[in-house]
Amino acid sequence: MDAPRRLAEKFTEPALEAGQALWFLFRMLAGLRFTPSQILSVLQQVYLVGARSLVIIMICGFFVGMVLSLQAINALEQFGASEQVSLLVGKSLFRELGPVLTALLFAGRAGTAITAEIGLMKATNQIEAMELMAIDPVQRVALPRFAAGVISVPLLTALFNAMAILGSVVFSIGVMDLDAGIYWSKLQTGVYFARDLMQGVWKSFVFGGTISLIAVYFGYSSRPTGAGVGTATTNTVVLSSVLILVFDFIMTSFLT
C-alpha cells in the first residue's frame, strides 16, 4: 500500500521543491525596490560573495588558459597549424569553459558560504527574530545575496576569461615561442563578439541566477540543526553543478 505512494513521492517531491524554489524567487523579485538601503546591502554582498572569490577565479583562469594552449598546440602541431591556437582557446573559453568553470568555482566558493550563512542564521533563530520584528527575511537576507550572485558571476567570468587569455599568451608566446602578431590577429578576426563572447555572457547570467537561487533557497529551507545546514550546503554544490551543466547544454543548443 505504501510502496506505490513512496515511489510517487520520489517523483513529486523534486517537482514540489522546484515549485517552492520558483515561488521563493518570485517572493524575492516582488521585493525589488532599488531603494538606497537595498542597493547598499546588495553592494555589500557583491563584496562578500564576489570580491572574495577574485583570487581563486584569477588563479584558476590563468592555469586553465595555459593548459588549454598546451593541449591545443600539441594537437594542432600534427597538422602544422599551431598558430591557430588563439582561435581554439578563444572560442572554447568564451563560449564554454569561461562561464562553466567560473560558475562551478563560484558554486563551491560562494554558493556554499551563502547556504551555510543563511542556514546558521536560521539555526540561531535570527530569521525567526526578523519575522517577529515584522521584517521579511526573504527581502532582508535572501534578496541581496541572490542579486549579488547574479551580478558577480558575469563579472567573475569576464575576469576568468581575461586571466585565461593571459595564461594562454604566456604559454604560447612566452614558452612555445609562437608569433605574437599572428596570435592576436587570429583571436581578433576569428572570435566574434555576438556569437562567441555574448553567448558566454548570457550563460553566465543564467548560471549566476541558478547558483544564487539554489544557495539562498537551500539555506532558507534547511533544517535548523548542524546536520541540516551541512546537508543543505552539500546539496547546494551538487545541484548547482548538475544544473550548470544541464543548462549549459540547453543554452548552447539554442544559442549556436
Next chain:
Amino acid sequence: MQSTSPDHSPKAEPIVRIRDLVFRRGRRTILDGVSLDIPRGSIVAFMGPSGVGKTTILKLISGQLTPQSGSIEVNGRDVSKLTRNELRRFRRDIGVLLQDGALFTDLTVFENIATPIREHSKLPEPLIRRLVMSKLSAVGLGGIEDRMPHELSGGMARRVAFARAVVLDPCLMLYDEPTTGLDPIAVSTVQTLMRETNNVLGLTSIVVTHNVAQVRKLADYCFILSEARIAGQGTPDELRASDDPGVDQFMHGKVEGPIPFHYRSPDAPWSLLD
C-alpha cells in the same frame, strides 16, 4: 519605583484572551482546549516540563503558528485571522526576547538595535542614534555600540537583545526562557530589567520558563501546563501551597507524580500492551 499593579478584576479587558485553543503537530496534540486570560500590566509565567507546549503558546500569541481551532485575541483582535499586513502591524506592537537573544551576527550592537526603527519608521539618523543610545544605556551597556555580537558575553548579548525588543515601545513583551544559560548575576540583571520595564512602561509580559525560583521572584500569576492542558494556575505562592499532585510535583521538582517520566509516543510498541 512606583509599581503599576496588574488589574485582576473581572471587568478589566484582558490583553490576551485565549478560548478553547487546540493545536496539533502531526498526530500529536500539543494544546487541547486551553482557555485563559492574561490581565493588562501583569507579568504572567507559563511553566511546565520541557516539550509541553510552552513555546508553542508564545508562537500562537505572536501569530507564528495558527491553531486548529479556538481563538487567541490580543487587544480584542483574533491573531489567527489577521492578514499579512495586519500581522506586520500587530508585530510592531509586541516585543519578543528569544531563548538565546538571536542577535544578527553580521551587524554591530548599534545596528542590531536600530534595525526595527529603520524598518518601521523614517526617523532621521540623529534621532535613531539618540533612541538606540538611550535604550543601550537603560540596559547598562552604554559604550558598546560598535562591538559585534560575537564580542559580547552571554549576559550582555541577552541585554542587547532586550534593548532591541523594547526599542519600539511594545505593549506586550514575550520572553522565551529569557535567562537560560546565564550566570546568576546576569540572571538577576535580566530579571530586574524585565520587572522594571514592565512597571515603568506599563507593559504586559508573558514569560515562558521552567525555572521555579525565577517565577517566584518575577511573576504575578502563572499557569502550569501538563499533557496539553492547564494543570494549575494562580500566584506563585498559591501554586507552591497547592495540593494538586501535578502542580506539587512540578513546583517541588519531584520525580514521582502524575507528570510522566516516559514520553508516550503513539507509535511505541508498548502502547499495544495497554
